[in-house]
Structure formats: structure tokens, C-alpha cells
Amino acid sequence: MxxxxxxxxxxxxxxxxxxxxxxxxxxxxxxxxxxxxxxAGGKTAAVIIVPMLDNDTVLLIREYGVGVEGYELGLPKGKVDAGETHMEAANRELKEEVGYGAKDLQLMKCLSQSPNYMQHKTQIVLARNLYPERLEGDEPEPLDVVPAKLSELEQWIARDDLTEARSIAALLLARQYLQDLK
Known part of the structure; x- marks a missing residue:
């Protein structure tokens, strides 16, 4: 090399x-x-969360994406605020966007996005043992929470409204990780 x-x-x-x-x-x-x-990358990192309601049910969100000028399904995500760890940011974003907190958070992998053109990186966090808790977020409108089965992931990925690469990669990694635990 x-x-x-x-x-x-x-x-x-x-x-x-x-x-x-x-x-x-x-x-x-x-x-x-x-x-x-x-x-150029900023001073803050980002997280994307795979919230598992049970061993097969992941909670997706539907929100407006100005880049594609439409509503998209994906995973909750956001930046790590100053003074926060990745885990604290993941749990906060989960509460803001999905209305759940997690008792079990696990870093799975760090993803780069277009490494030829961007410095941005996102940590994938698996969230399990969820409990209801909502924090006020910065979204301009309420987000729809959509339960999806990992056992039906190929059908979800085939949809026209689930296109974000980070979400798809995180879902595939989480499914494999959870299958390996069995």
C-alpha cells in the first residue's frame, strides 16, 4: 500500500x-x-440508532428529507452535543425522535459517508430494552414511528421511501449481530 x-x-x-x-x-x-x-468535518460526531422494541421489531421514523424533497423512512439519528458521549447522544436522540429510552446501548460500528468527499463519520448504536420516555426535540413537526420486522428487511429495503444508506447499512449490521446471538 x-x-x-x-x-x-x-x-x-x-x-x-x-x-x-x-x-x-x-x-x-x-x-x-x-x-x-x-x-470538512465539524467538531461533533454523529450517531444513528437501531432501536429494537423486541428481538425482531425495529422502530423506524418517517421524516421530511429536504435533500430528496420527500418523506423518508430511516433510523433516528443526530449529532453528539458538546460534553456528551456517543451513548448519551444516542439515548437523547432516541427519546426525542422515537419516544423511548434504552437500558442497553451498544456501539456497533463507525461508518464514513462518501470518504472521497466528506470527513463525516457516524457511530451505529444498537438500542435494546426500551422504555417509554419522550424528550422535546428540534424537529419542525412530529415524526411518525413505524415498527418494522428485521425478518422482513429485504421487503422494507425494496421500498421507495427507505433509501438512506446509513440506515440500510445499520439495519443489516444489526440483523446479523442479533442473528449471531441466537
Whole structure:
């Protein structure tokens, strides 16, 4: 495996309320130089939660996605606030978006998103032993909570309104993990 490219220059070329774009001048181990752009990562991490109501029932949420201009099914997710651990953030987001807390939280895997263009990473957290508890969230409208069976995951994934890659990957990983426990 070649050595990592050397960063010759890195500068911010754009910024909005949510995003910061950096332009990087890279030199590869073979001497080739290229200019890359990336969405720079923020100071906070993110979590996506797989809330298991029982060993086969996962709780999805339906919310508006402005990127696809439609309502999408997916897993609850959000950023890790300053001073929070991944587990604390996962339990808070679960309470805000689904109306449940979890007594059993387990980190499963860290996912990158478009690693050629983004620094963002998301921790997948499996949530079990749920109990009802609701916290007020920052969503502009109430989210629909939709129970789905992991044993029917292929049918759910085939739907036109379940397209987010992180949710699909997290569901597949959780299903395999829970099957391995049997």
C-alpha cells in the first residue's frame, strides 16, 4: 500500500450555516499532484440508532428529507452535543425522535459517508430494552414511528421511501449481530 498523500495546502473555499468546504492540494507518493475538495468535518460526531422494541421489531421514523424533497423512512439519528458521549447522544436522540429510552446501548460500528468527499463519520448504536420516555426535540413537526420486522428487511429495503444508506447499512449490521446471538 502506498504512503498517504502529503497535504501541501488546505484552505476553506466556502461556508454555510451547516457546511464548510475545503480545497486541498495533495502530492501522492508517486509525485503526482491533485486538487481535491471536501466537506470538512465539524467538531461533533454523529450517531444513528437501531432501536429494537423486541428481538425482531425495529422502530423506524418517517421524516421530511429536504435533500430528496420527500418523506423518508430511516433510523433516528443526530449529532453528539458538546460534553456528551456517543451513548448519551444516542439515548437523547432516541427519546426525542422515537419516544423511548434504552437500558442497553451498544456501539456497533463507525461508518464514513462518501470518504472521497466528506470527513463525516457516524457511530451505529444498537438500542435494546426500551422504555417509554419522550424528550422535546428540534424537529419542525412530529415524526411518525413505524415498527418494522428485521425478518422482513429485504421487503422494507425494496421500498421507495427507505433509501438512506446509513440506515440500510445499520439495519443489516444489526440483523446479523442479533442473528449471531441466537
Amino acid at each position: 502506498p504512503s498517504l498523500p502529503k497535504i501541501l495546502q488546505c484552505q476553506q473555499v466556502a461556508q454555510s450555516k451547516l457546511f464548510r468546504v475545503e480545497q486541498l492540494q495533495l502530492q501522492f507518493s508517486n509525485g503526482e499532484q491533485r486538487t481535491y475538495e471536501r466537506l
